[in-house]
Amino acid sequence: MNKTIDIQVKKTEASKLPETDFENLAFGQTISDHMFVADYKDGEWKDFRVEPYAPLDLNPANATLHYGQSVFEGLKAYKNDNGDVLIFRPDANQKRLKESSIRMCIPPVPEDLFMEGLSRLMEVDRDWIPNKPGCSLYIRPFIFATDDYLGIRPSATYKFMIFTCPVGHYYAKPVSVKVETKYTRAAEGGTGYAKAAGNYAGSLYPALLAQEQGYDQLLWTDAKNHEFIEESGTMNVMFIINGKLITAPTTKGTILKGITRDSVLTLAQEMGLPVEERFLAVSELQEALENGTLEEAFGTGTAATIAHISKINVGDKDYTLPEKPLDAFSYKVLETLDAIKYGKIEDKHGWITKV
Numbered sequence: 297m298n299k300t301i302d303i304q305v306k307k308t309e310a311s312k313l314p315e316t317d318f319e320n321l322a323f324g325q326t327i328s329d330h331m332f333v334a335d336y337k338d339g340e341w342k343d344f345r346v347e348p349y350a351p352l353d354l355n356p357a358n359a360t361l362h363y364g365q366s367v368f369e370g371l372k373a374y375k376n377d378n379g380d381v382l383i384f385r386p387d388a389n390q391k392r393l394k395e396s397s398i399r400m401c402i403p404p405v406p407e408d409l410f411m412e413g414l415s416r417l418m419e420v421d422r423d424w425i426p427n428k429p430g431c432s433l434y435i436r437p438f439i440f441a442t443d444d445y446l447g448i449r450p451s452a453t454y455k456f457m458i459f460t461c462p463v464g465h466y467y468a469k470p471v472s473v474k475v476e477t478k479y480t481r482a483a484e485g486g487t488g489y490a491k492a493a494g495n496y497a498g499s500l501y502p503a504l505l506a507q508e509q510g511y512d513q514l515l516w517t518d519a520k521n522h523e524f525i526e527e528s529g530t531m532n533v534m535f536i537i538n539g540k541l542i543t544a545p546t547t548k549g550t551i552l553k554g555i556t557r558d559s560v561l562t563l564a565q566e567m568g569l570p571v572e573e574r575f576l577a578v579s580e581l582q583e584a585l586e587n588g589t590l591e592e593a594f595g596t597g598t599a600a601t602i603a604h605i606s607k608i609n610v611g612d613k614d615y616t617l618p619e620k621p622l623d624a625f626s627y628k629v630l631e632t633l634d635a636i637k638y639g640k641i642e643d644k645h646g647w648i649t650k651v
């Protein structure tokens with residue numbers, strides 16, 4: 297984009313702030329006052345605006361409703377003690393949104409439009425960023441097709457929108473997971489690496505079956521033989537076995553390139569914990585559970601942050617993991633990540649964008 301970005305701002309006359317209970321924030325239920333919107337028409341992104349959050353006017357023939365041509369992101373903003381707005385790694389989200397868009401035939405949003413739209417929205421809704429430890433403003437950028445057309449082809453028109461929600465913890469307590477060996481989340485050559493709406497829709501039914509059996513989430517395995525652990529429904533997963541941090545590599549295109557995942561791997565190396573990006577066989581996981589060499593298991597994600605895993609079901613056997621002491625790696629890395637995000641320690645990696 298070579299022109300200056302002109303964003304029109306129209307503020308709400310009826311803020312929901314006074315009636316919002318910041319002490320009880322359930323994930324994704326409270327939506328802030330404004331949203332950023334851009335339209336893709338005639339081959340370019342245009343009409344940039346921040347306006348009051350409101351329902352969309354969609355026709356029943358909208359292509360997204362039928363064929364799911366839609367991608368999204370998740371990132372978070374925090375406030376430091378001076379009241380500055382700090383956004384964690386928005387450049388990484390912009391890049392991933394671009395990769396997802398290309399896979400789904402969606403025209404990528406230029407970097408400056410993403411950053412400017414986000415910054416302007418943060419300025420307008422800065423009072424929505426919670427001040428409490430553990431709380432943040434979850435930011436949901438997304439792009440979807442807006443053609444009204446039932447033929448199968450990429451839409452010619454799209455909307456890029458960003459809205460935000462003040463949030464607390466996604467998981468209030470450690471999660472139980474079940475190794476899935478029937479259904480598949482992603483196959484090589486598929487859309488697994490993209491943050492595409494349909495990936496989540498396809499995971500709901502198997503996850504529901506696991507929930508009916510009492511588990512919070514699934515541990516997905518590879519599509520070919522269900523032999524290796526891939527990721528969980530809402531997060532990447534990591535295991536510490538015999539003093540080494542093991543997580544699935546993203547090289548086969550089946551794993552979401554988690555930004556928290558990447559941050560944790562960087563910090564682990566700096567903290568002296570050996571990292572192995574390799575596929576962990578279900579049999580190796582089960583052996584480690586049997587012989588007590590599995591030291592830690594946790595998920596990583598923007599919404600989930602670091603989610604401890606308390607129970608793993610493998611091959612119809614439940615393994616309960618003992619509670620971790622506060623000096624366990626997963627606690628220490630969460631503490632370090634939080635300290636960076638809330639501006640309490642130096643941001644050595646250039647992960648924070650101050651608005």
Ligand code: COI
Pocket residue numbers: 369370371529530531597598599600
């Ligand atoms: C995120 O962590 O941002 C996600 O998109 C996962 C979703 C479960 C909320």
